Amino acid sequence: MSVFIRIHPADDVVIAKQQLVGGTRLEGEGVTVAGLIPPGHKVAVRAIRAGQPVRRYNQIIGTAKTDIAPGQHVHTHNLEFASFARDYAAGTGTQPTEYVAEPATFMGIVRPDGRVATRNYLGVLTSVNCSATAARAIADHFRRDVNPRALERFPNVDGVVALTHGAGCATASDGEPLQILRRTLGGYARHANFAGVLMVGLGCETNQIDGLLAQEGLHEGPQLQTFSIQDSGGTKKTVAKGIELVEWMLEEANRVQRQPVPARHLVVGLQCGGSDGYSGISANPALGAAVDRLVRHGGTAILSESPEVYGGEHLLTRRAVSQAVADKLVARLKWWEDYTARNGGEMDNNPSAGNKAGGLTTILEKSL
Structure with missing residues (x-):
């Protein structure tokens, strides 16, 4: 069984499925691990020169601080955040939603103004x-x-x-x-x-x-x-x-009574928590598949933390239903850039220490 995961053929790194020790051969990559690689962390599979972008998911996740040799651990010691130009190409990847013929229902609470609740607090x-x-x-x-x-x-x-x-x-x-x-x-x-x-x-x-x-x-x-x-x-x-x-x-x-209501009244917020190097290839795709099913039934999903799509927003603008929607997302991220700048912060103050321990290095990588 393979000890690593390759996500995209164009990636500069692969992901360790378990702790890798120096001398481990990455079959199919022609690379030998140099040093200890924790599970969920990145291993370079080709030589990367200092200043060059590093790709995972075939997307830029940062820039090499120093020259990185094949087999070396890629993390905070040799990879850093760096802004890069993004082609937003609004609406070029939009696909129509195929709604189900008979949407699901759930037992909800209809408020006097017509809104529907899932809980009664x-x-x-x-x-x-x-x-x-x-x-x-x-x-x-x-x-x-x-x-x-x-x-x-x-x-x-x-x-x-x-x-x-x-x-x-x-x-x-x-x-x-x-x-x-x-x-x-x-x-x-x-x-x-x-x-x-x-x-x-x-x-x-x-x-x-x-x-x-x-x-x-x-x-x-x-x-x-x-x-x-x-x-x-x-x-x-x-x-x-x-x-x-x-x-x-x-x-x-206490006077409320539950009744069957269409799934279009469901709004699900997706919230980041405890992300690591595996999240983007396990939990996040699973949630995406669940949300796709919900949307096909008329429901709605929200990405609750807009700064945590930073660096990956060009993938979302391509799926925007209109230029106005794409512009709204870009404007929100520009607001975050301005907010962090005027408060002496940086967009890359995220990932957290725990995220980094789990293999995530920059906000660009976490956003993906």
Whole structure:
């Protein structure tokens, strides 16, 4: 059995399927391994001169820092990130979707506005990090593993969850960070899987709840309640008040009934996590195949981390249904380039240490 994986005939590297020791012969490649190669890592199969691009998947994953000989380990010590020109060729690889004749269905929850939920939660959101402890205490009161009686009368409610963060104050009231935070919190508040939302603030934070609601076009009502710690008289009273409000909201949330709905209401977010040198040839293609099936049934998939297609975006623009869609993706990545530059960062601050330990060297490689 082969001890390596060759992905494309034009690749400069192959991937070790197991730990390779010096002297191992790579059958079919005419290469002998020089030194220790961890599993999932890259082995050069041809001579690469310093400054030359290195290819995997027949795509550029970086530039050689030094001359690399056949059989050598290719990683952070001799491969680095370098920008390169991409031909976006928008729409040249677009293929029509072959939709199934009879789309699948699932048991969903149809909200009053017509949106469909897969879950039925109540959410406890925070305007600022200062109210995070109180929010978590409110939600913990309803944990079935801690206090099973709290939701005993509400079998149609999946739970109460707190979504907290570490921001909301000590920031410009008209700055980009606050706008992004508000947009994120607004998205949570509007999510179909929330039957109702409780928003807890401190009172004196920059991210005033009124301003958040105004920016996001949200309005208080029976299923969107807001209050602050300072107005309530402290943390203990805040937690008690929050529990009381959630208990009141549970009555309405529990009235839902599931019913068959078309798969076109499903939106699946694809999120990176624990990537290594095998992800692009195992888990990621499997998820891609699953998403293709979902789309054929009318559903939708989202690549949740747009900066993690950086360096591979030209492969996506070729599949864009229009020039406008391709331009939107490119514009988002240009925004990321500008964002990292003005904050003293780099697009290649990703992969993480764990990704690198698993064989990924640059963001260009991880994106593929």
